[in-house]
Amino acid sequence: MKNIFLIIVVSILLLSPSATLLSSAGKTGEISVGTIVLSYRNVTMYAPAVAQTDNGYVGVISTITVTIQDNGNGRVFVDTLPLAQIDMQGSARLAVKVAGAIVKNDNTSSIDPSQYDYFFVVRTSSPVIGGPSAGAVMTVATIALLENWTIDNSTVMTGMIDPDGSVGPIGGIPYKIDAANSVGARRFLIPKGQMTYTETVTETTVNNGRTQIVSRPVTRNVSEYALTNYGIEVAEVEDVNDALLYMTGHMFFTPQADGEITTEQYRESMEPIASMLLTRARTSYENATSAFDNSSIPNYYPFYYENQITDIYNEAKTNLLQSENWFDQELFYTSTSKSFQSLIGSRYVSYACAYFNSTDEKQYIVSLLNEALDLHGIRSNDAKNAEIVGMISLQCVGAAQTRVFEAQTYLDDAQSSIDKNDYLTALYKIAFAVERSESVGWWLRIGLQFNDTNDINASSLSMLTEEYIDDAQQAITYSGVILDEVGQSSQYLTDAETFLSSARDELSDGYPAAALFKSLEALVNANLALELVDSSTKDKIDRARERASISIGAPVLAVSYYEYAQSLANESSFDSAIVYYKYSDLIAGALRLTTSVSGSQSSRYIGVPEFLVRSWWSGIFASLVFVLLFFLLGGLTGFGIGLIVWGFFSKRQKNKYFSDQQMPRSIEDYYKKNR
Numbered sequence: 001m002k003n004i005f006l007i008i009v010v011s012i013l014l015l016s017p018s019a020t021l022l023s024s025a026g027k028t029g030e031i032s033v034g035t036i037v038l039s040y041r042n043v044t045m046y047a048p049a050v051a052q053t054d055n056g057y058v059g060v061i062s063t064i065t066v067t068i069q070d071n072g073n074g075r076v077f078v079d080t081l082p083l084a085q086i087d088m089q090g091s092a093r094l095a096v097k098v099a100g101a102i103v104k105n106d107n108t109s110s111i112d113p114s115q116y117d118y119f120f121v122v123r124t125s126s127p128v129i130g131g132p133s134a135g136a137v138m139t140v141a142t143i144a145l146l147e148n149w150t151i152d153n154s155t156v157m158t159g160m161i162d163p164d165g166s167v168g169p170i171g172g173i174p175y176k177i178d179a180a181n182s183v184g185a186r187r188f189l190i191p192k193g194q195m196t197y198t199e200t201v202t203e204t205t206v207n208n209g210r211t212q213i214v215s216r217p218v219t220r221n222v223s224e225y226a227l228t229n230y231g232i233e234v235a236e237v238e239d240v241n242d243a244l245l246y247m248t249g250h251m252f253f254t255p256q257a258d259g260e261i262t263t264e265q266y267r268e269s270m271e272p273i274a275s276m277l278l279t280r281a282r283t284s285y286e287n288a289t290s291a292f293d294n295s296s297i298p299n300y301y302p303f304y305y306e307n308q309i310t311d312i313y314n315e316a317k318t319n320l321l322q323s324e325n326w327f328d329q330e331l332f333y334t335s336t337s338k339s340f341q342s343l344i345g346s347r348y349v350s351y352a353c354a355y356f357n358s359t360d361e362k363q364y365i366v367s368l369l370n371e372a373l374d375l376h377g378i379r380s381n382d383a384k385n386a387e388i389v390g391m392i393s394l395q396c397v398g399a400a401q402t403r404v405f406e407a408q409t410y411l412d413d414a415q416s417s418i419d420k421n422d423y424l425t426a427l428y429k430i431a432f433a434v435e436r437s438e439s440v441g442w443w444l445r446i447g448l449q450f451n452d453t454n455d456i457n458a459s460s461l462s463m464l465t466e467e468y469i470d471d472a473q474q475a476i477t478y479s480g481v482i483l484d485e486v487g488q489s490s491q492y493l494t495d496a497e498t499f500l501s502s503a504r505d506e507l508s509d510g511y512p513a514a515a516l517f518k519s520l521e522a523l524v525n526a527n528l529a530l531e532l533v534d535s536s537t538k539d540k541i542d543r544a545r546e547r548a549s550i551s552i553g554a555p556v557l558a559v560s561y562y563e564y565a566q567s568l569a570n571e572s573s574f575d576s577a578i579v580y581y582k583y584s585d586l587i588a589g590a591l592r593l594t595t596s597v598s599g600s601q602s603s604r605y606i607g608v609p610e611f612l613v614r615s616w617w618s619g620i621f622a623s624l625v626f627v628l629l630f631f632l633l634g635g636l637t638g639f640g641i642g643l644i645v646w647g648f649f650s651k652r653q654k655n656k657y658f659s660d661q662q663m664p665r666s667i668e669d670y671y672k673k674n675r
Contacts, residue, residue, distance in 0.1 A: 164589020
C-alpha cells in the first residue's frame, strides 16, 4: 500500500505545473516518502502537429513533457489532452523501447533503462491528426533524459519512429513549419527524403468570355518554403542519431558501410542450399522435358492447353538459367529464389502431362492434393516445434513458419479450384504448395549452421511480436489518414493491411516467429505508402541500399533480402528493390535493438551544428498560454494518472469458362491474358 501511495504522489508531482515549464535543459529533482527516495528528470519539447478546423487544415503546436523516474521497471504512462485522433500511447511505448535499446548499447554509460518509469504528458490547443509523427521527438527526449543531455529547443522536429531507430515519413510538413514558427523555431527537422511536397493549385482563367477553372499538382520545396516565409532552416534526418546531433550536440558512433555484406558464415550456409536447389531444379526440368516430349496435350479452339503448358515450361527454363547465372555471381539467395520458381514450373508441367495421360483425371488431382497435404502437415509441425534460441534461429524459423502459411494458402486455393473443376489451376497451386513446403525444411537447416548466443524465449518472442503488430497497425492507420488527406491511394498500404492480418493469424495459430516478420513487412509497406507516393528515385534506392548495408550485423534473412534487392535493382525493378532493401534494413535494425547486446557504440559530443539562418523570434506568448493550461490541468492530470497506475496493479470468385464436367480449366486466367 505504501508503494501504491508513493506512485500516486510521484504522478501528481511529476505532472504538476512545476514540472511542465518549457526548458531546453532537463529538470532534476527528488521525492522522498519515508525511507524511499525517488529521483526524476524531465524536459518539455515542442511537437508540431496538424489540426482540422472549419477553415481546413492548420498547423498547431503540441508540448510533450517527458519525465523519467528511477526505481521503476520500464512502465510507460501517457496522458493527452485533448485526445489525439490516433492514439499516442503506441508512439510513446515504441519511443521508450528504441531509446532504451540505444542507450543500453552505449558502452560509455552504466544506465539501465529498464530501471526507470516513463511519463509522457501531451498538451495541444485542439485535436490533432497523427500522433505517430511525434514519435521521433519522444525518442530524442527519452535518450537525452537517460544520458542527461541538454536539448536545444529552438530546433523543432517531426517524424515517426521505426523499431530500428530510423525516422519514418509523415505528412503535413508545411502546416507544421507554420506551427514551428509560432514558437520561435530556428531549425526544423524532417524525415530524410521529404524535402519536397506536392500541393494542388487551382487557377481560374477567362478566355473569350468563358471562365475555366483548372487544378494541377505542383511540387514545392520544403526548405524554400520555410526559409522564404519564416527564415527557418530545414534539415533532413535519417535516424535518431541524426536528430540527436542537431538537438543535443551528441551522437552515437555508427559503423560505415564497406560495400561487402555477405559474411563468410552466410556463404558457408547458403551456398550448399543454393547448390542443392540448383541441382534439384535441373533434374526437375529434365523430368518435365521428358514428360512434355512424350505427352499428347490438346491444343484446339477454345482449349489451347498445350500453349499454356508450353508457356510455363519456357518460364521454368528461363528461371533455371537465371538461377545458374546468379549462382555463378555468388548471389546465393537470389539463385535459390530462381531455382524455386523453376521447380514450381517444372513440377506443374510434369503434373499436367500426367493429368492428360490419366484415365481418371479428378482422382489423380485429388491424390496429388492429399500427398501435398501430408507433406505440409509434416513441415508445419517441424516449423512450429523448431527451437528458437537466438537472433539467427529466430530469422530462420520465422522464414520457415512464413512459408508454412503461404503453402497452406495455396492448398486452400487448390481445393477451391478442384471444387470448381478448374483442374489445371489446381495443379499449379499444388505444385507451388509442395515446393513451398519443401522450402520449410531447408530454411530450418540453415539455422543449424550458426552458433546462436542470444537468448530469446517463447514468452519474450510473443510479447515482442505483439508490440510490432501494434507498431504496424499504428503506421497503417497514420499512412491511411495522410493519404486520404492528399487524395492518394497506395498498393503498399493495401499490402500492409494484408500482411498485418496474416501476422495476427499466425500469432493466434502459434507461429510467433512468422508473425514477427510478417508484422515487419506490414510496417515497411505502411511507411513506403507515404515514401513512394511519388514513385521511386535513384536517390531513394541509393539511400535504402546504404541504410541496409550499414544495418546488417547478422547474416541469413537480412543478408538474403539485401542480396535479392541487389538483383532486383540490377533488373531495373526499382520499386521492388526498395521494398527488399527496407525489409533487410528493418529486420537487421529491429533485431539488433531487440537483443540489446552491448556493442562498440559510444556517445561522443559533437556540438550542436551552427544555424545557417539567424532570424527568429521567441514564442513567449505561446509558451505562457501553455504554462497557464498546464497550471489548470497539471494537478488533476497527475492525480488521474496516479489512479490509473494504482489500478494497473490489483483476421473473386472466378467466372466459369466451362460446364460442370471433368474438363481441364485455364490457369491464372490464361485465356483472359492471351486474348
